[in-house]
Amino acid sequence: MTAAHDTGNDVTDLVIGILGGTGDQGRGLARRLAMAGFTVIIGSRDAARAATTAGALGGPPSLSGASNEEAAQRSDVVIAAMPWEGHCGLLTALAGELAGKVLIDCVNPIGFDKRGAFALQVAEGSAAQQAALVLPDSQVVGAFHHVSATLLLDPEVDRIELDVLVLGDNRAATDLVAAIASRIPGMRGVYGGRLRNCGQIEALTANLVSINRRYKAHAGLRITDV
C-alpha cells in the first residue's frame, strides 16, 4: 500500500495565491496554509479588502492580501475559491497571469432550495473542467472541495481530519497538490481520478451539506484501505 501523502515533494517554499480569498473557504484555506508554513497571498477584487482580511486572520508575516491579478502573478500555485457565479469570468480574465502555473479549483457549483442543497448542472461537466477550458496554458487540479470552512477558521481546531481528493490529468501537478494538502495537520492528499471525474466530487458537497444537517456535524471524507 502506497502512502497517499508521501509524494516526496518539498513544497514549503511555494507561494500560494487564493483568488476570491476573502470568502469563508478562501480565508480558511489561507489561514491553514499559512500555519503550515506556506507564503499565502489572499486575492480579492479589492486589494485593500484582501489586506484587511489577511490582517484579521492573525496576520503571520507569510500571509498578505493583494488584488486577484497580483495574487495570481506573484504566486507559484493558485487556488480558485471565488463563488461559482464569478468562476468563469475571473479565470478567463487571469488566463495570462495563470499560464504555466498549477490552478487548484475548489469551487462547488451547488444550489439551495427549501429541500436543501443540490448539484447545479455545469455545461463543461464540472467547475474544474470549465477552468481547464478557459486556462489552456495552466495545469488545472481539482482539490479541497469538502473542507469545512467552519473548521478551517476555528481557532480551537488543531487538526482537520479528512482526506483531500486531488483530481487532474497531470501526474506532477496532482502529486504537488496532494503534497500541499498533506502539510495541513490531519489532512491527507489522495489522488481521486482524472478531471473528467471531478463533477461528482464537486456535487458531493451537496451530500455533505445534507449529512451535516442530519447529524449536526462538519462531515468530511476518509478513503479506506489507502
Next chain:
Amino acid sequence: MTAAHDTGNDVTDLVIGILGGTGDQGRGLARRLAMAGFTVIIGSRDAARAATTAGALGGPPSLSGASNEEAAQRSDVVIAAMPWEGHCGLLTALAGELAGKVLIDCVNPIGFDKRGAFALQVAEGSAAQQAALVLPDSQVVGAFHHVSATLLLDPEVDRIELDVLVLGDNRAATDLVAAIASRIPGMRGVYGGRLRNCGQIEALTANLVSINRRYKAHAGLRITDV
C-alpha cells in the same frame, strides 16, 4: 453527535431479495447479509442459476435462489443489483411485485475506456431516480454503491470497514436501510441526502476505481465527524 447507525430498527427478521443477484456485487451482498442473520433470496432470470449461486456461496439455510419475480414477491426488502443495461427493463417488469416495498438501488452507471472509468450520463439524473420513476408505488433508497465485491466475497475478510451512504426521500425507508447496512460488521449506514443527490454518489464509483488502480487498494468511504 447522533450515532449514524443507531436507528433503533429491529431488522433481523427481514427477508431480503437481490435482483440480478448472481453478479459479483449481488453475490457479495447476499453472502454478507446472510452471514449477518438475514434471510436472503438471490434472484436471477434463471432460477436454477440463482440456486446454484446460493449453494456455491457456502449455502447457509437462510440463503437461497429463485427467479427475479419470485425473489421480489417473497422478500420484504429488495436490492437492485443488476447491470445498468438491464436496470430500467427489469424494474419496470417487476413494478407490481415491488409495490409497497423498499427497493434498495446499488447500481452504478459507469463506463470504461482506455483512460479508466467514467460516469455515464443518466437522463433521470441517477439510476435511483430512474427506479423511483418506474416504481411509483415503492420506496426507492440508494445505498451500497461503494462496497467492493472483492472484499464482500473474500473469506479472509471478517469486517468491511466503510460507511454506506443511504439516500432517499422517506425517513422510515432510509432509517431501515441504514440499519440493514449497519448489521454487517465494520459497515455503518449513514444518511447521505435526498434521491436527487444520488447521481454523484453513483458516479463516485468511477473515482474509487481510479483510486484502487493508483494505490492498489479496495477503497471505500468513511464520513468523518459523524
